[in-house]
Structures are given as C-alpha cells and as structure tokens.
Amino acid sequence: MEQRRVLRPAVCLTLLIVLFGAGLDAQQAPPPEKRAAEPAAPPPPDKPLAVTRHSVTIGGKPVAYTATAGTLTVNKPNEQPGARMYFTAYAAEGVKDLAARPVAFIFNGGPGSSSVWLHLGAFGPRRVQMTDEGFPVKPPFGLTDNEQSLLDLADLVFIDPVMTGYSRPLPGEAKTQFTGVGEDVASVGEFIRSYVTRFERWASPKFVIGESYGTTRAAALSGYLQNQTNGMYLNGIVLISSVLDFQTIEFIPGSNLAYVLYLPHYTATAWYHKKLGPVLQAKPLAEAVSEARIFAGGEYASALFEGNRLPKEETDKIADKVAAFTGLSKAYVLESNLRIRHERFVKELLRSDLKTVGRIDSRFTGRDADAAGETYEFDPSMAGLTGAFATMLNNYLRVELQVKEDLPYAVFGNVYPWNFMSSPNPEMFPGMSQMVIGGFGLNVAEILQSAMRANPDLQVFVANGYYDGATPFYGTEYTFAQIGLNREFEGRVRFDYFEAGHMVYIHKPSLVRLKADLAEFIKRATLK
Numbered sequence: 280m281e282q283r284r285v286l287r288p289a290v291c292l293t294l295l296i297v298l299f300g301a302g303l304d305a306q307q308a309p310p311p312e313k314r315a316a317e318p319a320a321p322p323p324p325d326k327p328l329a330v331t332r333h334s335v336t337i338g339g340k341p342v343a344y345t346a347t348a349g350t351l352t353v354n355k356p357n358e359q360p361g362a363r364m365y366f367t368a369y370a371a372e373g374v375k376d377l378a379a380r381p382v383a384f385i386f387n388g389g390p391g392s393s394s395v396w397l398h399l400g401a402f403g404p405r406r407v408q409m410t411d412e413g414f415p416v417k418p419p420f421g422l423t424d425n426e427q428s429l430l431d432l433a434d435l436v437f438i439d440p441v442m443t444g445y446s447r448p449l450p451g452e453a454k455t456q457f458t459g460v461g462e463d464v465a466s467v468g469e470f471i472r473s474y475v476t477r478f479e480r481w482a483s484p485k486f487v488i489g490e491s492y493g494t495t496r497a498a499a500l501s502g503y504l505q506n507q508t509n510g511m512y513l514n515g516i517v518l519i520s521s522v523l524d525f526q527t528i529e530f531i532p533g534s535n536l537a538y539v540l541y542l543p544h545y546t547a548t549a550w551y552h553k554k555l556g557p558v559l560q561a562k563p564l565a566e567a568v569s570e571a572r573i574f575a576g577g578e579y580a581s582a583l584f585e586g587n588r589l590p591k592e593e594t595d596k597i598a599d600k601v602a603a604f605t606g607l608s609k610a611y612v613l614e615s616n617l618r619i620r621h622e623r624f625v626k627e628l629l630r631s632d633l634k635t636v637g638r639i640d641s642r643f644t645g646r647d648a649d650a651a652g653e654t655y656e657f658d659p660s661m662a663g664l665t666g667a668f669a670t671m672l673n674n675y676l677r678v679e680l681q682v683k684e685d686l687p688y689a690v691f692g693n694v695y696p697w698n699f700m701s702s703p704n705p706e707m708f709p710g711m712s713q714m715v716i717g718g719f720g721l722n723v724a725e726i727l728q729s730a731m732r733a734n735p736d737l738q739v740f741v742a743n744g745y746y747d748g749a750t751p752f753y754g755t756e757y758t759f760a761q762i763g764l765n766r767e768f769e770g771r772v773r774f775d776y777f778e779a780g781h782m783v784y785i786h787k788p789s790l791v792r793l794k795a796d797l798a799e800f801i802k803r804a805t806l807k
Contacts, residue, residue, distance in 0.1 A: 388492025459698025640780025
C-alpha cells in the first residue's frame, strides 16, 4: 500500500541551506587537532527478540515454523549505530541444511509504508480476512491462516524501514539520515547484511520482494548489495506493482509520457465498471487492454507529439478514440486537450453516478462530499483497507507473536520531507553516472540492469494489476523495454498480469495464481 507525495522544488533550497550552514559551522569550529576526542555513547541494548512457535497448512501440508520478531541495531555508513529496525521473520522448522533453504526479504513502499500489506495480505502465514474479491469485512475484522503463504518455499523476513512500524532512529540521531532514496537503500541494505550475518544465512539463496516504492528500493538494492555488502549476490527479485522510472507516473508539464502510459489502465477500469462502448465492452479484459496498448503507443502517442500542429480533423478523430478507450465523453476529452490526468479520470468516469473510483485499486468506489469537484477527495481503495490491516497487525503482534512494544506501530511513518535527490555512493554502482537527476528524474532501472549484467544468474519477476492506478502496468512495460536493448535479458524477466489493483494479492484468485507463479520462479532461480 502506498502513499504518494508531490515533489517540491523546496527540496533543492533545503539542501543548499543545509550545505551552506554546514560550511559556516566548519569555519567557526576549532581545528581537529585541538578538539578532544569524544567517544560515541554506546546505544541502549536491544530488547530480547520475541520467539514463538506455530504451524500452518499450505498446499494441504502442515508447515511448522518459528516466528522471530523484534529490532536489530543498524549501523550508519560510518559503521556507527544509527537506528533500530523492526522485522518479523518466519523460519520453517526441521531444516537440516540452511544453505539449501531460500530466504526472502520483503517490504512495501510509500516511501513511508510499513510491511504490513505484504505481511498480512500476501505472503505471511496469517492473513487479514477479506472477501474473495479483496473487499474488507466488517470491524473488528479478523485473521485467518494463509494457505498461499510463501513459507513452504522460503524463510520470510518482513522489514519495516526506519520511521515505519517500530523502526526508529537511536536517541540523538536525526531521521533525515534515513529518509531519502540513498539513505533508505543504505539502511535497508545494512539490515539485510546484519540479518544474514547474525542468523548465518550467507550460504542461503536470497530473494528480495518489494511492492510499489518497494520495487524502487529493491532495484537499487540489487546493485548496492552486490557492490557494497561484500558481494552479496541475489538469486531473484520480485517486483509487485513496479515503479523504477518516476517519469512514467508523473504528469509533468511539457511531457506526454504519462498520458500515453496510463491510457490502457483507463480502459481496464472502464471495462470493469461497464463504461465502454458495446463492441469493446463485449471483449475479454485482456483483449480490450491489448487494443488500448496498440492505440496508446501508436496513434495516440503520435498525436500528442504533434501538439498544436495536429490538424483539427485529426484532433477530432483521436478524441473519438480516446473517448472510446476511456469511457469518457468526447466533449470532456476535447476540453482536456486529449490529455487525461489520472486524478481527473477517477473523478470523471462515474461522475454521473456521483461516485469516484479508487487510485490504488479502481475496482473500489467511493463518494465525495462534492460530486462536482475537479479531483477526488480521498482514495476509496485506501480507505477500505487501512482499518482492517492496522487493527489486525497490532493485535497479531501483541497477542500471537508476543511482541511487547509500547511504541505506536507506524503503518505509515513520518518520513517526509523525503530526499528524492540523494543516491548511494556512486562507487557502489560502477558504470552508472547518476541514479537521480533531481526532481522527477528518479530512475533506478539502470542499477537493475547493471546488477543483472554483473550477476548473470539474477532473475526478475514482475507482477502487474490491471486496475492499479498508482503504478500502471503499461508504464512498467515501457520501463523494461528501455533496458537491455539488445535483448540480453530475454528469458530472465517474467511478467504476469492480474485482474486486481496495486495490491494484486487482496484478490483471492490473483493471490492463488501469484503463489503458483512465485513457486515456479523461486525453483527456477535456485536450480543449480
């Protein structure tokens, strides 16, 4: 589950102020040789980890497992303690050879989201009760055993980045050391190194699974772990609702890219709500979406490229087709200059029904106080799920896993302002000039392709939801089409599509198929 914030130019100003201020302080400070060395105070000792034993039935077979929950102290890049990071880990019992047992590190995105969604929605041994379609049941909700857990295939470690879950900076440490693109990669990478070392998993096959901004983190980690963490090579990366290039999801003035990449998602959403014309509506979803792809990447992209040079008759023709593929009126398309922003689409599609559709899952609908408004007032898909997951997570950790922590569990942590302009040490990414070019230029796809070249055994699985309006599937396809231009990664990147939204796993049929996909993926990635 994700939260998206608009990037602000003020970030640049803030960085300048910080750098300039640091320069003034340095001028006034005494020379290093005249300052007395002050030893760093040792951090308070970690609380004992909560260890409990359980069993779950997966695929008709019982799996006994040990749950370990608590915090590890994570070092900063200078190897001094900086934060405590909370994790929940599940390890199958009776494993004689850990070197043959895969371990998966799992997190959500935001930035600023805890791992609760993948933990209690997708892969953990317990799951929030929902309808098969993924809609919540009435409060106080409930938990059930997860027959689709990945625990029969791998040991699982759910990570909460700093300022989410129970993860916090140590006393006296500023959160800004962890709340940025590069800072986040460094701290999560250090957690993985620390966990692998402490629990003696260096010889195990290793996987990273991320969702949304978690896919941004996962792609960056693929390079960071190889180059920074003593050569830790991964077997596989799973990207759920992927965003590696942020230009694919931002409607930037002067750029037509996002308008093109969102259109097939609009078609899928209109198809679900039966707002397409009779001919297109009668087709299977995948076929309707396929036609939308062809139009979006062809006629539509060419028309937007022409801008005000497009003849009036061509404008009229394109407007007809955009209206047909989106379920919107031709008049609205023309009034929008053929360019439909996502926040307008979710408000306009069902306006005549006084409803909006969800951002992260457009199957959900809601009702704003002002049906005539320009954009939606809240995301009904977000509102429909947060209460159930937050309630059940707090009860589960306290009661079933015996985690005795009085801090509030931050489902969404206070990580803002997030530093989108930072990157890990460039030396950790040989051959790559810059991970972030500032503002909307965040693109980590180059890190992933560099890691795949250095590690020819690294496999990638990409899960996409047709109804995901946060990270549209056509944008992900576009991103991967721009890496490995000589098809050198052919056969190493697999895509699959689900009739669900951003959180593909809340839809029970999609979760069942996702589990089958990942079983095959893990087997292939670990086959010697």
